[in-house]
Structures are given as C-alpha cells and as structure tokens.
Amino acid sequence: MMRQQDDGPILEAENLNGVEAQAVGNNNINSNGTTSFFNTLLNGVNALSGIGILSIPYALSTGGLLSLVMLFFIAGCAFYTGLLIQRSMHG
Numbered sequence: 694m695m696r697q698q699d700d701g702p703i704l705e706a707e708n709l710n711g712v713e714a715q716a717v718g719n720n721n722i723n724s725n726g727t728t729s730f731f732n733t734l735l736n737g738v739n740a741l742s743g744i745g746i747l748s749i750p751y752a753l754s755t756g757g758l759l760s761l762v763m764l765f766f767i768a769g770c771a772f773y774t775g776l777l778i779q780r781s782m783h784g
Contacts, residue, residue, distance in 0.1 A: 753760055
C-alpha cells in the first residue's frame with residue numbers, strides 16, 4: 694500500500710525511538726553565529742581532505758598507472774607554480 698503524500702514538513706515534532714525530531718524548514722535554522730573563524734577554517738580543511746582521501750583511490754583504480762603518473766606530474770607543476778609565485782612576491 695502506498696503512502697499518501699502530504700504537504701507538511703519533512704519531519705514533524707514527534708518522538709522517534711526516544712529521539713526528538715524537529716520540523717525542517719527555513720524558520721527553524723539556528724544561526725547564533727557562535728563559531729570562530731578558526732573552527733570554520735578547520736571544518737573547511739576537513740571537508741576538502743575527506744573528499745581527496747575518498748576520491749583519489751577510486752580515480753587511481755579506474756585510471757591505472759597512467760593516472761598515478763599524471764597525479765604526480767600535476768602535483769609537481771602546482772608546486773613549481775607556487776615557487777614561482779613566491780619568488781615574484783619576494784622580489
């Protein structure tokens with residue numbers, strides 16, 4: 694039997710296995726602004742690192758040995774570009 698669709702919120706305030714669920718909507722966003730810049734920076738680095746950790750093994754398994762060679766070549770180019778930028782900024 695299919696469930697009827699209603700136009701209510703995604704989750705209504707009810708008790709699901711001892712856990713209180715709140716309605717999801719634009720008016721329920723808690724934005725106190727209590728996080729620091731350092732915590733925000735760490736969360737961003739953590740997210741980007743996690744994406745890299747999960748995606749590189751898959752890319753290497755589908756691309757083979759050539760993708761590993763290309764990965765190190767592009768990393769070397771990025772490192773060299775960073776050195777050039779550093780030299781140009783410091784005279």
